[in-house]
Amino acid sequence: MRLRSPLRILAALALLAGGLLPSLAAADEVGVTSDTILFGQVAALEGPSAALGQSMRQGLLAAFTEINAKGGIHGRKLKLVSRNDGYDPDRSVVETVKLIYEDKVFALIGAVGTPTAMATAPIAAANDVPFIGPVSGAEFLNGPEFQNVVNIRARYKAEAEAWIKHLVEDLHQSRIGIFYQDDAYGRDVLAGVKAALDRRGMELTAEGTFERNTRAVGAAFRMIKRAEPDAVIMVGTYGPCAEFIKLSHRSGFNPTFAAASFVGGTALAKELGREGAGIIVSQVVPFPWDTRLKLVADYQAAQKALDPSQTPDFQSLEGYIVGRVVGRALELAGPNPTRSDLLRVINDVGKFDIGGDIIAFGAMRQTHPPEVFLTQIQSDGSFKPVERLTN
Numbered sequence: 309m310r311l312r313s314p315l316r317i318l319a320a321l322a323l324l325a326g327g328l329l330p331s332l333a334a335a336d337e338v339g340v341t342s343d344t345i346l347f348g349q350v351a352a353l354e355g356p357s358a359a360l361g362q363s364m365r366q367g368l369l370a371a372f373t374e375i376n377a378k379g380g381i382h383g384r385k386l387k388l389v390s391r392n393d394g395y396d397p398d399r400s401v402v403e404t405v406k407l408i409y410e411d412k413v414f415a416l417i418g419a420v421g422t423p424t425a426m427a428t429a430p431i432a433a434a435n436d437v438p439f440i441g442p443v444s445g446a447e448f449l450n451g452p453e454f455q456n457v458v459n460i461r462a463r464y465k466a467e468a469e470a471w472i473k474h475l476v477e478d479l480h481q482s483r484i485g486i487f488y489q490d491d492a493y494g495r496d497v498l499a500g501v502k503a504a505l506d507r508r509g510m511e512l513t514a515e516g517t518f519e520r521n522t523r524a525v526g527a528a529f530r531m532i533k534r535a536e537p538d539a540v541i542m543v544g545t546y547g548p549c550a551e552f553i554k555l556s557h558r559s560g561f562n563p564t565f566a567a568a569s570f571v572g573g574t575a576l577a578k579e580l581g582r583e584g585a586g587i588i589v590s591q592v593v594p595f596p597w598d599t600r601l602k603l604v605a606d607y608q609a610a611q612k613a614l615d616p617s618q619t620p621d622f623q624s625l626e627g628y629i630v631g632r633v634v635g636r637a638l639e640l641a642g643p644n645p646t647r648s649d650l651l652r653v654i655n656d657v658g659k660f661d662i663g664g665d666i667i668a669f670g671a672m673r674q675t676h677p678p679e680v681f682l683t684q685i686q687s688d689g690s691f692k693p694v695e696r697l698t699n
Contacts (some may be wrong), residue, residue, distance in 0.1 A: 327519035337646060339414025344387045345638065345645070347372075348413035350403045350428065351420035352395035352445075356521055357545045359575035359623075361420045364443055365390050366611070366618055367627020368418050374610040375635045382643040383689055386635065389413065395420070395521055395545070397427035404428040408435055415440055415647065417634065418627055421570075422446040422493035423520065429454055438647055441630030443570065443623075445592070446496045458654055459631055460667055461592040462678035464568065468500030470564040470590055471678040474694065475539045476508055481564060485514035487528055487552055488618075489544045493520075497543040498570055513537045518544065523551045533561045542567040550579035556584055564588065569680075574621035577689040585687040589692060593629060594665060595693060596620040603629070603663030632662045 339346040349368065351361030365388070372386040372423045380386065389411050393400035400419075407413050408431070415438035419425050422444040429449065432439040442449060446466035449457050475481045486501055488494035494517065505511060514535035516528025525548050532540060540556075540563050542549045549571050554659070556562065566588040567576065573589040580587070593689040597620055604620075607628045611618050616622070634650075640657065641649040658672035668676035682694035 318575065327367035328382060329357065338412050338561065340645060343384055345381065345384050346389065346413050347415055347417045347440075347634075348404075348411055349388060349390040349409065349418040350393050350400050350424070351390065351418060353390060353392035355392075355394040356523075356547045357395040357420075357572075360395075360443065360570070360572045361390075361392070363572070363574070363621055363623035364418045364420055364627040367607075367613070367624035367629075368631045369627075370607065370610040370624065371612045371628045371631025371635065373614045374606075375631070377613070381635060381638045381645075385542055386631075386638075388417070393424055395424060397423045399640035400424035401431065402428050404431055407650050408432070408437055413437070414645075415634075416604075418440055418630060419443065422496060423491045426492050429457060432456055436647060441627075443626065444493070445493065445569075447499075448492075448496075456651060458651070458669065460633065460678070461569075461626065462680050463500075464497045465500035465503060466678070466680050467568055467590040468497060469504045470682055471541055471588070472501065472508070474588070474682055475564065475566065476510070479519065479539075479564065481509065481538035483513040483535070483537040484510070484539050485516070485532045485535060485563070486512055486541040486543065487516050487518070487525070487532060487549070488541075489548070490517035491520050491521050493500065493570070494543050497541075501541055518548050523548050525552045525555065528552070529555045533559065537563055539564040539566060542571060544571065546572040546575040546579050550576055553580060554583060554589070559604070559652070566590070569622070572623060573683065573685070573691065574623070577685045577691070578684070581689070582687050584685040584689065587685045588602070589683050589685065589691070591622050591683055592678060592680060593622055593625045594679075594681065595683070595691070596622055596625040597691075601664060603665045606663045629662055629665070629667065633660050633667050636660050636662070 336510040376385045419442040425442045425444050433456050445512040514532045516532040518525045569590050569592050574664045575617035577584045635652045640653045666676045683691045
């Protein structure tokens with residue numbers, strides 16, 4: 309039987325408190341040597357959601373490689389060690405504890421997923437380890453108990469508002485269904501969708517769920533199809549969402565599909581091929597092919613320098629932005645950074661200009677909120693920005 313997140317966390321913390329793992333002295337200086345600063349990532353690097361973790365890792369490495377090529381941060385190179393959790397909270401706890409107590413990382417970075425972050429962010433908080441750039445827009449990460457969390461992306465409720473605004477006000481669709489992963493991620497987005505509809509005096513037409521890390525979507529498909537919605541919001545990773553869309557097309561059910569950024573847009577387009585045409589995917593970073601933006605031009609150059617075979621995508625751009633923010637904050641923290649220095653600088657500075665893109669934290673988010681961009685998959689697998697008709 310699976311342990312629920314609170315029990316997992318308590319078990320891990322009890323293990324640490326019981327002395328079964330080595331204690332850390334001078335915790336603020338852990339992970340910093342005379343020539344390196346060590347970061348740790350726990351993400352899905354293998355398994356059915358691997359494209360998400362691999363792309364995030366590529367973006368982080370591109371940023372770190374770019375920074376290191378310029379001499380690093382005050383003479384220190386940034387180094388990343390990544391561990392695979394298969395998008396499973398239990399495994400994520402184990403690998404996070406290893407990063408903190410065996411690898412002795414300075415900070416955790418680029419965790420992928422809401423259920424995994426829900427299991428590991430409290431462990432990082434209990435050990436005063438910064439938890440930077442998680443790939444999740446869940447509400448709990450913005451709670452006052454997580455002063456160690458540095459969240460860069462928009463919240464899922466902002467993505468939900470963007471879909472509903474476009475579907476209802478631009479496309480004049482009134483019957484909205486939702487297909488979602490039955491866990492903390494899916495329920496967080498579900499709440500955002502219901503709130504966006506409620507503001508318009510509307511309710512969901514249908515709901516269908518599936519289990520994380522599976523493609524068992526048949527029951528959810530039948531339930532939603534029976535209600536004949538105009539549009540279906542998709543809240544899952546690329547595999548099960550692609551399976552649902554293929555089932556829909558085979559049965560002659562062709563609503564407008566709108567997917568959350570966490571789906572992994574590039575991987576979804578690859579899974580679907582020509583069947584992906586017309587699917588709307590929200591994004592939390594700028595268009596990664598628009599080199600008119602300095603940020604994107606810098607990202608593409610860094611990616612090419614790291615691995616010329618890699619192609620741009622939204623997830624690796626997110627990783628690159630996270631890496632650049634960390635690098636800039638460490639520069640400002642001075643030649644002898646501590647974990648608390650890093651968090652203090654981020655909170656005190658409040659906003660960072662990364663290649664013309666403003667990344668804001670704390671109170672600064674009121675005037676510079678994270679953006680949500682709507683994109684649409686084309687028949688050749690490429691993306692184009694969605695043109696909104698409403699203001």
